[in-house]
Amino acid sequence: MSELLVRNAYVIDPLSGIKGDIMDIAIRDGKIVEEVGRNAEVIDADHCLTLPGGIDSHSHVCGTKVNFGRYMSPEDMRAGRTARKGVMHVTSGYSVPTTFGNSYRYSTMGYTTVLEGAMAPLEARHTHEEFTATPHQDMLANTLFDGNWSIMEAVRDRDVNRAAAVVAWTLSAVKGFAIKLTNPGGTEAWGFGEDVHSIRDQVPHFGVTPGEMIETMIRANEILNLPHSVHLHCNCLGVPGNYQTTLDTIDLVPDLNAKRQSLYLTHLQFHSYGGSTWRDISSKSEDIARAVNNKSQLAIDMGQIMFGRTTTMTADGPMEFKLYMLHHNKWSNHDVELETGSGIIPVYYSRKSLVNCVMWAIGLELALLVKDPWQCMLSTDNPNGAPFVKYPEIIALLMSRRFREREMALLDPRTGHYAPLPAIDRELDWYEIAVMTRAAQAKALGISGIGKGHLAPGAEADVAIYPLKPGLLDPSTDYQQVMAGFGKTRYTIKRGRVVARDGDIIVEGANSTIWTKANVPPEYNLSADPEFVKKFEQYYTVRMSNYPVQDLYLPRGVRITTEAAL
Amino acid sequence: MRVILQTKPRKNPHIPIEAEAVIPQNFLRKNDIRVYEGNKERKLEEIFYITTEGPAVSPDQVEIVLAGETGTLKRVGEYMNAGRIVVEGDIGMHCGNFMSAGEIIIRGNADAWLGREMRGGMIRCEGNAGHYCAAGYRGEKRGMRGGTVEVMGNSGDFTAEYLCGGEVRIHGDCGDLTGVEMRGGTLIIGGNCHRPCGNMTGGTCMIFGNADAMLPTFRSNGIEEREYEGQRFQMMVFRGDVANRGKGTLLIRKK
Numbered sequence: 155m156s157e158l159l160v161r162n163a164y165v166i167d168p169l170s171g172i173k174g175d176i177m178d179i180a181i182r183d184g185k186i187v188e189e190v191g192r193n194a195e196v197i198d199a200d201h202c203l204t205l206p207g208g209i210d211s212h213s214h215v216c217g218t219k220v221n222f223g224r225y226m227s228p229e230d231m232r233a234g235r236t237a238r239k240g241v242m243h244v245t246s247g248y249s250v251p252t253t254f255g256n257s258y259r260y261s262t263m264g265y266t267t268v269l270e271g272a273m274a275p276l277e278a279r280h281t282h283e284e285f286t287a288t289p290h291q292d293m294l295a296n297t298l299f300d301g302n303w304s305i306m307e308a309v310r311d312r313d314v315n316r317a318a319a320v321v322a323w324t325l326s327a328v329k330g331f332a333i334k335l336t337n338p339g340g341t342e343a344w345g346f347g348e349d350v351h352s353i354r355d356q357v358p359h360f361g362v363t364p365g366e367m368i369e370t371m372i373r374a375n376e377i378l379n380l381p382h383s384v385h386l387h388c389n390c391l392g393v394p395g396n397y398q399t400t401l402d403t404i405d406l407v408p409d410l411n412a413k414r415q416s417l418y419l420t421h422l423q424f425h426s427y428g429g430s431t432w433r434d435i436s437s438k439s440e441d442i443a444r445a446v447n448n449k450s451q452l453a454i455d456m457g458q459i460m461f462g463r464t465t466t467m468t469a470d471g472p473m474e475f476k477l478y479m480l481h482h483n484k485w486s487n488h489d490v491e492l493e494t495g496s497g498i499i500p501v502y503y504s505r506k507s508l509v510n511c512v513m514w515a516i517g518l519e520l521a522l523l524v525k526d527p528w529q530c531m532l533s534t535d536n537p538n539g540a541p542f543v544k545y546p547e548i549i550a551l552l553m554s555r556r557f558r559e560r561e562m563a564l565l566d567p568r569t570g571h572y573a574p575l576p577a578i579d580r581e582l583d584w585y586e587i588a589v590m591t592r593a594a595q596a597k598a599l600g601i602s603g604i605g606k607g608h609l610a611p612g613a614e615a616d617v618a619i620y621p622l623k624p625g626l627l628d629p630s631t632d633y634q635q636v637m638a639g640f641g642k643t644r645y646t647i648k649r650g651r652v653v654a655r656d657g658d659i660i661v662e663g664a665n666s667t668i669w670t671k672a673n674v675p676p677e678y679n680l681s682a683d684p685e686f687v688k689k690f691e692q693y694y695t696v697r698m699s700n701y702p703v704q705d706l707y708l709p710r711g712v713r714i715t716t717e718a719a720l
Numbered sequence: 721m722r723v724i725l726q727t728k729p730r731k732n733p734h735i736p737i738e739a740e741a742v743i744p745q746n747f748l749r750k751n752d753i754r755v756y757e758g759n760k761e762r763k764l765e766e767i768f769y770i771t772t773e774g775p776a777v778s779p780d781q782v783e784i785v786l787a788g789e790t791g792t793l794k795r796v797g798e799y800m801n802a803g804r805i806v807v808e809g810d811i812g813m814h815c816g817n818f819m820s821a822g823e824i825i826i827r828g829n830a831d832a833w834l835g836r837e838m839r840g841g842m843i844r845c846e847g848n849a850g851h852y853c854a855a856g857y858r859g860e861k862r863g864m865r866g867g868t869v870e871v872m873g874n875s876g877d878f879t880a881e882y883l884c885g886g887e888v889r890i891h892g893d894c895g896d897l898t899g900v901e902m903r904g905g906t907l908i909i910g911g912n913c914h915r916p917c918g919n920m921t922g923g924t925c926m927i928f929g930n931a932d933a934m935l936p937t938f939r940s941n942g943i944e945e946r947e948y949e950g951q952r953f954q955m956m957v958f959r960g961d962v963a964n965r966g967k968g969t970l971l972i973r974k975k
Contacts, residue, residue: 229859483861 157182157194158650160617163204164624166585168593169608173585174624176201181615184650188611197645197652199619205588206607207266207616207648209595212385212420212455213536214467215256216270216284216293218277219488219496223250223465223537226484227500230465242659249464249500249537253287257663259543261290261654264618264643267606269294269599271385271420271535272336272469274490275302276696278328282667282707289663290646290653292606292712294599296385297330298469298494299371301342303693304686306360309370315720318374319678320686322671322718325380327702329669329711332382332599333375336469337389338367341495349472350389353402364389369406372417376410378672379716381600383411383453385418388425391473397438400425401445409451414600421457421535423517435509437516437573443523446530453598454524455533458517458548459510460540461503468538471495492693503540508572511565515573521552522580527589528597546640549591552582553629553636584624601668604714615650618643666710674718721776723747725768727788730757736812737767740795744782744803744822779803780822786811791831797824800841813850816843819867832876833857838886840867848873851895856882864888864905880907883923899925902968908948920961920968928953928973937963938970946971 160179165172180190214220224231224247233248234255245255260268268288273281273295285293299305299321308316321333339357340350348358353365368386375384388403390396400422407417419425428436446452468474471487474497478485486498503510517539524530532549536542551558555578562569562576570576582590596607605614622639629636646654653661680686681698690698705711725742738756741764746753753764764770768788776782779802786793791810798817807815810828820839829847835854853875856863863882874892881897883905893911902920909916912929917938926948938960946955958970 227859229857229861231859232857 156650157190158197158615158647159190159194160197160199160204160619160647162201163199163619164201165204165609166588167206167609168585168589169206169596169602170610172609179204179609179617181617181647181650184615185605186609186611186613186615197619199644201623201625202644203584203620203622203624203639205264205618205620206592206596206609206613207618207646208260208264209267209269209592209599209607210260210265210533210536210542211269211418211531211595211599212271212533213268213542214271214538215268215536216253216288217273217281219272219467219469219498220250221280221284222486222488223467223498224252226486226498227465230463230500240658240660241662249541250467251541253284254289257288257290258654258659261646261648261659261663262642262657263543263545263640264620264646265291266616266618266646266648267292267294267595267601269296269331271296272298272334272496273328273330274298274469274494274496275324275328275330276490276493276701278330278703279707282329282703285665285667286707286709289665290648290659292666292668294331294601294668295329296332296334297325297328298334298336299324300334300336300338300340300367300469301345301492301494303492304689305371306339306342306357306362306367309362309367310360312370314370314373314377315678317370318377318718318720319674319680319683321371321374322378322674322678323680323686325669326671329667329703329708331669332380332385333371334385334387335368335371336387336494337391337473338364338371338386340364340389341469341471344472344475344495345489352399353389353406365402365406368403368417372407372410376416377720378674378718380670380672381603381714381716382598383415383418385420387420387468387470391424391468391470392427392476394427394429394431394435397426397428397441400442404445404449404452407449407451409449411451414598415453415529416451417453418598419452419454421533421538422454422520423457423459423513423539424535426516426520432509435512435572437512437519437575439516439519439523440574443520446524447526450526450529453529453531453594454520455531455535456517456521456548457533457535458521458539459503459513460534460544460547461505461510461514462540463500463502464537464540465498465500466538467496467498469494469496471497473497474499477501491695505565508566508568511569512572514565515569515575518548518551518558519573519575519578521582521590522578527582527586528594530590531594531598532587532590543641545591546637549587549640550629550633550637553587554631554633555579555581556630557633581630584629604668604712615647617645617647619645619647664710666712667708668712668714669708670714670716672716672718675720678718678720721747721781722773722783722785724771724773724785724787725764726771727768727790728766730767730789733789734792736792736794738795739793740798740817742784742786742793742796742805743798743800744784744805745779745801747782747784748776748779791828797822800824810847816841819843829873830871834871835864835867835869837862838864838867838869840886842868843870845869845871845873848892849875849879849890851876851878852881853879853890854883854888855880856884856901862903874911879913880905883907893929917968917970918961919964919966920970921964921966922968924969924971926955926971931972935961937961943974944971
């Protein structure tokens with residue numbers, strides 16, 4: 155039995171309704187408890203800001219495409235090198251670091267749970283192997299269904315139950331967590347050299363539209379009672395004028411779940427562009443934020459970009475090709491049979507580029523204009539907008555108008571003409587930041603029930619203690635301190651153990667992987683469905699019996715079981 | 721100030737020494753300088769006999785002389801920003817990485833990656849240079865950005881790969897794929913070379929010997945008379961690399 159007591163902590167725990175009380179946190183055997191014995195180890199938090207462990211609800215840190223980003227960017231591997239030190243492995247890389255690099259840097263920032271934004275089902279084994287090498291964070295994997303042929307056939311036949319059955323079989327086969335749609339239909343169209351340009355375009359050769367796919371998947375998701383909603387990367391990412399597609403998508407969303415959103419729109423910054431060409435690109439964050447404010451069944455994340463070098467990687471193959479045509483640098487393009495695809499290119503976001511400046515402004519505008527912080531989460535779509543190590547800087551920008559003005563002064567002077575950011579006064583407070591970095595994620599992902607994102611007795615003992623004293627600090631002027639504080643915790647506690655202290659990693663760590671299994675009635679079990687089996691044997695290069703990921707790949711798997719309403 | 725570093729006899733003289741700390745600005749402050757021998761950290765005095773002559777108030781006044789078995793010293797002059805390094809013999813790989821100012825004189829031969837991704841300053845090698853002389857490193861799209869590299873002898877393959885600025889002068893012959901991916905700067909080759917300037921997008925390359933296996937993707941632009949070091953030469957002018965919409969200039973002396 156190991157016991158730990160955190161004394162005198164300034165706790166903000168939005169899910170438990172605690173908005174800044176000085177209190178003690180008792181931990182026994184990796185769980186939060188009411189009280190511990192007198193022999194417990196004591197940490198004096200000294201009135202420092204103490205939050206539940208951070209949760210990143212959309213990040214690309216593990217899997218084949220991240221790894222491809224690593225080997226196509228040897229120059230990135232030269233940055234961010236740290237030597238072996240105690241239990242710490244050697245790390246390298248800045249925008250696509252080694253798995254241990256990712257894990258240590260997240261841990262230093264107080265993050266204890268990370269969702270991998272896109273896992274191709276066929277390549278799930280590799281993702282799970284990298285999860286085990288990301289030892290300080292509990293991992294979840296969004297599973298790609300955007301170009302899944304069985305799904306598209308079910309959508310064409312208007313058979314929601316069949317779509318639900320395909321999702322249930324695939325998620326449990328590949329140990330995935332939730333449904334991810336990346337440019338639904340578009341990536342598969344790209345397999346034929348084409349793309350879709352709105353949610354009403356027909357996907358060539360399949361006779362479905364992205365809109366139909368999104369609607370069907372939202373309903374299938376609710377039939378399966380999955381913890382998370384559909385996680386959508388809208389069509390037309392990064393195309394000037396794409397805000398209309400985003401608004402059309404938002405119009406489709408029914409309100410089907412009382413506990414959480416019905417649709418999670420990821421990296422919405424990339425989907426809020428007005429104008430018609432790169433020359434007249436403008437911010438439509440106000441329209442998008444208004445639509446989000448009016449629909450409580452939506453949750454979004456920012457997808458903020460930050461200036462500097464990074465690597466973009468997404469399952470949205472056609473978009474990466476368009477970016478390649480702009481940059482003429484390295485480019486990778488990948489097809490996953492019958493399922494999805496991907497593309498990767500390195501980019502440099504520059505303060506001298508008006509387009510990049512407007513993109514930078516849009517991300518912040520979304521976070522500031524969406525009224526309810528539970529609906530808008532902080533993210534950079536790591537590493538697409540910026541590596542996640544930039545989160546502290548984004549927090550400081552959101553908390554300080556002065557910092558934003560100082561940054562604006564360095565940008566292209568026309569930025570204010572194309573984006574409303576200079577007119578926004580709002581400065582977020584500590585509570586709102588706590589919501590945007592952990593509580594809202596726990597709610598949106600539906601994992602607060604298994605003890606994530608809060609500090610009530612029974613919860614997982616994931617705690618981050620930052621060297622910030624909210625009473626003595628005015629974030630609107632002391633933004634440098636805010637940035638430094640969120641960048642390096644005094645203590646990061648993972649499952650009851652201190653894993654990082656003042657930026658040093660002190661334990662090896664052992665994470666768990668959270669996945670979902672929806673129990674379906676026997677007639678919807680596809681492993682016995684002759685048509686599905688036949689298709690598998692006919693088209694896949696892998697035998698159906700070899701397809702599922704063995705339990706061996708998840709040494710510490712945590713299964714969430716749901717009952718499907720089929 | 722003149723610092724003479726004479727190598728001490730070593731038990732195994734083939735183990736390379738990572739000597740990125742051997743740069744003039746480090747000797748000014750007389751702080752504890754350490755190098756790696758293989759994977760073992762060593763104090764400078766364990767590897768060298770050190771003799772210091774005269775004072776210095778700025779790194780410009782520091783001259784380092786390396787003598788003895790210097791061929792195993794790697795990364796000498798990395799991030800150097802002032803002063804002078806004289807190598808009495810050969811020098812190992814990565815000499816003058818990222819250097820931004822000052823000068824390096826090598827009396828013997830240089831191994832691979834001489835002056836890689838250099839920003840400024842001057843390197844003169846009186847012997848031959850290895851592969852990737854004045855080149856960029858793996859994955860990096862901009863190699864040497866400024867300064868001068870002069871090699872009196874020959875150089876190996878991939879000379880001035882990703883050259884982006886500055887001037888590279890090779891008095892002897894170059895190896896294969898000389899000036900490949902060049903995007904700026906000047907490359908001057910006194911002798912012969914093989915397959916020059918593939919995928920070049922900018923900059924100028926002058927070849928006074930033969931260009932073997934010339935790539936077909938260069939557009940001929942006639943013959944021009946050019947002056948170089950006081951002499952006038954008839955040069956064949958090529959523009960390219962057309963395969964990459966390049967606007968580089970390749971000049972080859974007409975025989």
